[in-house]
Amino acid sequence: MESSHSIIPWFRAMILNSFEWPTRLQYEPGPTQRPGFISSRGNEYFCEIDEEYLTDRFNLTGLNTEVQYYQYALDLVTDVFDFDCDDDMREQIEKSARHLYGLVHARYIVTTRGLAKMLEKFKKSDFGKCPRVMCESQPLLPMGQSDVPNSSPVKLYCARCEDLYNPKSSRHAIIDGAYFGTSFHNILFQVYPAMQPPKSQRRFEPRVFGFKVHAAAALARWQSEQREGMKDRLRAIKLETGFEEEDEELEEDEEDEDMVEEGAEGAAAQL
Structure with a gap:
């Protein structure tokens, strides 16, 4: 039997490769090696959650009221799922598992380790660059306009002009903004003040x-x-x-x- 250490990253890969919700996740029995799943198309905004964080029930407090089939979804994420069900039921559980992972992701990225991982992605401009010419290609950060799931899709925040932009890719534009939350970008600059860019007051003059x-x-x-x-x-x-x-x-x-x-x-x- 495979260890949870090898299977949990596999399931995270399966989840993150299926964030084009509500497209059905195709179940693949047995672990598969996907070392580059975080950097694959459509998943660039997400960082990998540490196994220790994902399996600590304290970090999941309150999510049982927000996720349908919560216990089954959690079992599927942590690879202790052992429930014989039909395809329709499994599809619903897998959808809930993806949603659960996204909500945990919003909590994880405001922790010390989560902020460090997102900072590295920010430095590499994994979230894109500000399209405003006067901002001189300032790297962007993903953020939600609401902490309530299914309220609005993710937006991109520019710390130089302090404005919001829509993601260029349709793969990113359908991601739930609640998977990043409304506070992450502000917390990151409070923890890493040196990364805060100078404000821009230059404007185009017709x-x-x-x-x-x-x-x-x-x-x-x-x-x-x-x-x-x-x-x-x-x-x-x-x-x-x-x-x-x-x-x-x-x-x-x-x-x-x-x-x-x-x-x-x-x-x-x-x-």
Whole structure:
């Protein structure tokens, strides 16, 4: 008989290769070796849960009320499943097992080991990069907009522009956001503050033949005034704004533009 140590990773592989819910999971009797199942297409957002965490009942507290056929699903995940049932029943149990694994995953990724694993994936941009040009390919993090299962699919959070984006792949777009939760991305940056990128306040300015579009320019000026007012209030109470580095860069850019304009005006005057 195979040990649980070898079979549990196999079942995790089987689960993670079937997160295109509600597509039926095809049952394969006996363990199979899939060392690269985490990195296979559609599973890039998930990290592997440690066996010790998955088999500790304390970590599963409360999930019995959220997962149908909970005990059977747990038995299937931990490879102690010994229940003779028809195909329809097994399909329901396997679906519940996938859901259970996802909910445990949301809890695991806010633990020390889970955060470390997700950090490595973040560093490698496994979750994708921000499509916003001004964010300069900032790596993204998966997050849910609700901790309640089946409320909304997973979104991708950019810590530079602090906005949310839809996953590019349809395989990722159907993953339940509750499998990552609403707090994971904030906890990661609290535990690893050095990974928090500087905020971005650069914005695209619409122009026509080099001149700013009036309505857009007026809106941009109002937004800039509001932002500057906010930064002044934060400085007054001695809180970092997160924009210090970019403020210095903008000041240097403005000085360069002023020098160019002065040079142009001087040349025009000589003519």
